[in-house]
Amino acid sequence: MGRIIALLLIIFGLVKGASSPLVFETLVTPLQESAASIEQLSRKPIMKPNQQLLRNFLSGVETTLVIGQELSGAKEIDKQVLKSYLKDLRELSHTKESIDQLYRKTLDTAMAQSDKTSFEDLVSVSLEPLHHPRIRSAVIAFYQKNYPNHSLKSVEALCDEQELEEKSIQTAIDQEQAYEEHLRILKRSEVSAIKKTAQIGSRNSVMVSAEPTAEGGFVFEAENVNPYTVTMSIDFEILNNLKASEKLPLFVEIPGKT
Known part of the structure; x- marks a missing residue:
């Protein structure tokens, strides 16, 4: 969210001196990319009590995108419209955070209660929190315990993602250790050279x-x-x-x- 707000502030500062139209609709792109997953989430029975929150977010993204396109195509920027647009973006970012928190809490509850139906519904939606290392590890642990046949493709993809990440981390560690060993070899060579003289x-x-x-x-x-x-x-x-x-x-x- 910090990056979005920073970008908004930069754009707002550039508006006064802009000589050509700015692509304002791109500011809503990060939120728009989440909209498809949140739309999927809104259909899940377990999210029915919070359906209005999800629908309001989706509607807000659509409306804000239209306003952004109008601002980008305008010859002159209406400062009041721009101010309202930036405010709507900030509010949508806060709503997205609330949805992420709700998703994490609901997923934790489903695993704690061994509610496999709700678990399956939630992990089938690829929201950002699902890829957080702590949440991903908890999901994989629950999956391995309760799904011996490894029947969920969405979680299998998470397993592959975690394995790839662990390999990348190990590769980085190996490279660092190899570099340190290289430095030690160089140091021993320098000492040997000094000993000769x-x-x-x-x-x-x-x-x-x-x-x-x-x-x-x-x-x-x-x-x-x-x-x-x-x-x-x-x-x-x-x-x-x-x-x-x-x-x-x-x-x-x-x-x-x-």
């Missing part, structure tokens, strides 16, 4: 590196290429949102070649 007793003959952890911290490693033991002191002037696991300053003895 490290001279005993020089500043870079003791190499310190930091590896990020999954918990958001860092683990420090030190390598002493000298043949003798080196004592290191570790401390930080400032730690932002971090806490050392050891008391600082920390003194560490690193044997030679370790």
Whole structure:
């Protein structure tokens, strides 16, 4: 809804300086795309007590679309008509939210009461809430428990959608892990290059590196290429949102070649 309101505000600001007609009917497109599903929903017996709300929404979308087309074709914009048009769009957006909430509540009740008839009626209508991860997971769980023959095509499509989404998420995780491993390999290569040029007793003959952890911290490693033991002191002037696991300053003895 936020995107719709933002778009309305932008369009309203552009009207004064517009040199050519704006396509105002496109502003109702997101609501119009939901109208077909809501029209289906209005026919379901379980929605009979709320049928008037659904019909009012559908009627409002049709009327607003006509006004939008008239505004787009007008040579001069009637500011009062435009103001009323934008107000109607906002009210329709609020009504759409109410319908979505009603749909979610009715679906939750049907599953809680194991009302398979109402469940089947509701999931046959592809409204936006049905694709919300939490609701979709609940619907699939109810379906798998109560429909061993997997007989509902609409829910089978939801299962495919969830599986595809999970695969996409896993692919993203795998890619991130591969990238992190790539960085570790590069880091080891850099350390190896430094070791080749490290001279005993020089500043870079003791190499310190930091590896990020999954918990958001860092683990420090030190390598002493000298043949003798080196004592290191570790401390930080400032730690932002971090806490050392050891008391600082920390003194560490690193044997030679370790």
